[in-house]
């Protein structure tokens with residue numbers, strides 16, 4: 013103890029002395045804002061959480077300090093600002109300073125403005141347009157010669173883009189960024205002049221503008237209701253919470269679109285996202301495995317910048333600034349991949365946050381331990397203030413800015429070099445190209461992928477003739493993504509397969525993301541450089557497929573082939589008043605083969621204007637409808653347009669947000685209901701046909717039943733005082749769960765013909781509460797996988813859930829749950845037959861093989877089975893056993909199974925796959941007139957798993973005919 017104390021005293025002395033020599037506050041000839049400076053010192057808990065860059069505030073006659081506009085200094089205890097206030101401050105600085113300009117970068121999903129603030133010296137601000145041009149040219153070396161590049165590099169400056177508050181409860185960065193803008197605009201020391209002269213700093217104070225304002229409301233609510241439980245941040249943005257930083261592949265959120273649009277407008281050399289969680293300042297590199305598609309130059313730049321910061325901060329005696337641990341560096345789903353997918357550097361901090369702007373004593377766990385990568389670890393316990401967080405983020409950032417400013421030429425040269433090496437990729441490491449073949453029945457899915465790649469800035473071409481490469485023929489119209497382009501790494505990273513060694517450090521997030529299998533379309537990796545000579549043209553606008561009606565004349569019905577393209581689901585809802593049928597098997601008509609599940613639209617039973625509506629819808633959506641002169645001879649049933657409810661908890665709304673988003677992108681109407689609505693609604697079937705229950709984070713059945721506890725109501729709704737609370741759903745009280753009463757309502761709903769679909773962890777609800785017996789969840793013993801793409805096989809081709817699918821499919825699986833089905837599930841894993849017959853160890857040693865019978869010597873051979881005898885169970889037990897058999901045993905259908913072990917892995921991490929092989933991935937269990945469908949996989953994950961969406965859509969459209977194709981069990985009437 014005393015030893016620690018002495019060290020601490022020595023440390024403080026060293027810091028005091030060193031800061032004495034370093035501090036411009038004491039020696040600078042520039043004026044400082046004394047009142048502000050004193051408050052900085054007051055609000056910082058320890059001297060060693062200050063550096064000479066932030067231990068004072070320079071005064072300005074013209075530019076308003078944050079205190080002047082906002083009333084308090086930045087990092088004051090208990091003070092947080094709304095987005096509008098932050099934007100207002102940035103505008104005020106821009107108004108007053110020729111070194112600052114504010115730009116709008118778009119609106120959020122809820123319509124709030126996101127901004128970028130540019131800070132530099134007056135000269136750079138005046139020539140922003142030219143600097144943008146220069147960086148755009150360096151980004152595409154095909155347009156310039158090396159000699160021109162050299163001139164441009166001297167003329168241009170790097171842009172360093174800092175983004176804050178992606179994660180709403182991590183609330184220090186927007187505050188800090190206001191002060192940083194002020195400092196960068198007014199401080200005239202050499203340090204700041206160099207930064208301004210040599211670069212443009214672009215600052216987006218709040219990325220998640222919707223969530224920021226909600227968070228500030230919850231914080232103020234907490235301050236005012238100290239006696240109450242903390243109000244959780246139920247919603248951040250309109251759709252997702254923390255996963256807003258996992259959308260850089262799917263690009264489904266407005267926030268991601270705005271980030272990417274801003275990237276392409278500015279081509280920032282570095283993008284730096286500010287997060288809070290790790291003590292005291294973690295600067296990103298990661299444990300590895302690092303993303304294998306990035307240019308190693310980028311990875312070296314991670315290290316260079318991280319160590320520039322660590323070194324400067326450590327020299328000044330700041331404890332706990334470190335790198336290497338915490339995160340892996342593997343997946344490209346983080347927002348900083350807007351930069352990384354396009355040859356810029358992406359990086360992030362995690363600083364020690366806290367609860368809002370509180371000051372409190374905090375303890376540090378394992379991260380206070382010294383390690384080779386953390387020679388100067390955080391302290392074990394510390395009194396931590398909001399201002400400390402502001403100091404650390406701001407100081408380290410300024411050192412990073414200074415490092416890039418001092419090395420401006422090097423960073424621009426490396427950016428240009430990386431862009432060149434990306435263009436050369438086709439002929440150096442390869443592949444030369446990717447092909448997305450023209451695939452009959454998949455035009456829309458292919459267009460969707462092509463458009464996504466184009467959104468990422470990838471150039472996509474289309475073959476103008478049929479061609480052959482590597483002895484494979486591809487039709488004209490197939491898409492070719494040449495990898496001799498600046499964004500070749502982006503295309504290759506998104507289309508290639510991933511291998512994550514199970515012995516590597518624990519993955520931080522998803523380990524696989526290959527888009528071809530996830531979209532359920534074919535993609536081909538081509539090493540052969542001859543592909544680059546195939547005649548092709550560049551696709552210059554988004555691919556839009558115009559649909560059509562074929563053989564309209566004299567048709568008495570129309571057929572649309574079911575190939576699991578998602579807009580087909582939209583089509584059903586768009587023509588909801590028109591009667592349609594689903595073919596129960598595949599069939600041939602008009603010399604064309606139609607898959608099981610194909611839509612049949614008979615004119616006779618429909619209103620006269622049906623053809624017009626049909627034409628309009630197929631043309632707009634991009635489908636092909638074939639007119640037939642007779643109704644196809646195939647068994648069919650009615651295609652429903654069910655009333656769908658998406659069920660959410662108040663515990664976590666994150667994962668269901670991806671479901672809402674997918675529904676809304678397809679214009680599918682749905683009701684959005686909470687567990688409490690189920691609890692309080694006796695007759696659910698009168699309101700809904702389908703209840704979909706997307707995954708709940710940390711959800712287990714008991715938590716879903718009991719929900720949030722507490723003595724007094726916890727309202728989640730908008731009020732005059734808290735205008736940002738509420739959101740997609742609101743309530744007077746978030747306490748409670750579905751309760752036992754709700755389970756009964758759910759059971760009644762299903763028995764009356766409703767469909768209930770629990771996804772991943774939620775499968776435990778109907779299992780644990782006895783709605784089914786022949787499905788169980790078992791604990792994995794060997795399996796190790798995380799966010800991987802695995803191969804699954806359709807195992808019941810007649811189930812409507814599998815309509816339109818081919819034999820296999822790439823699915824997203826996160827390691828749980830493992831489903832057990834059948835007798836073992838019903839008996840808790842016991843093999844009853846073996847138990848009763850005592851025959852658990854298989855046949856006796858003897859002659860023959862497993863199937864070829866043993867023959868006892870010296871007596872005539874008798875087969876072991878005689879007529880009337882069961883398998884292994886003595887006849888006298890069999891009748892009695894029937895009493896204990898679960899009622900659903902003979903009725904369950906496993907419609908999708910994980911593939912054999914050797915075929916299982918498509919992308920990501922997988923070990924112990926034998927535990928997963930042939931295991932059920934989707935199971936349909938009838939209950940009364942309705943059904944429960946269990947999903948072990950997540951069919952709607954982060955807008956990436958578009959090829960699995962139709963497993964759900966099929967279930968919806970056929971919810972009242974899910975028994976179609978099921979062989980009747982012997983005892984069923």
Ligand SMILES: [Zn+2]
Nearest residue numbers: 179182287288
């Ligand atoms: Zn974060």
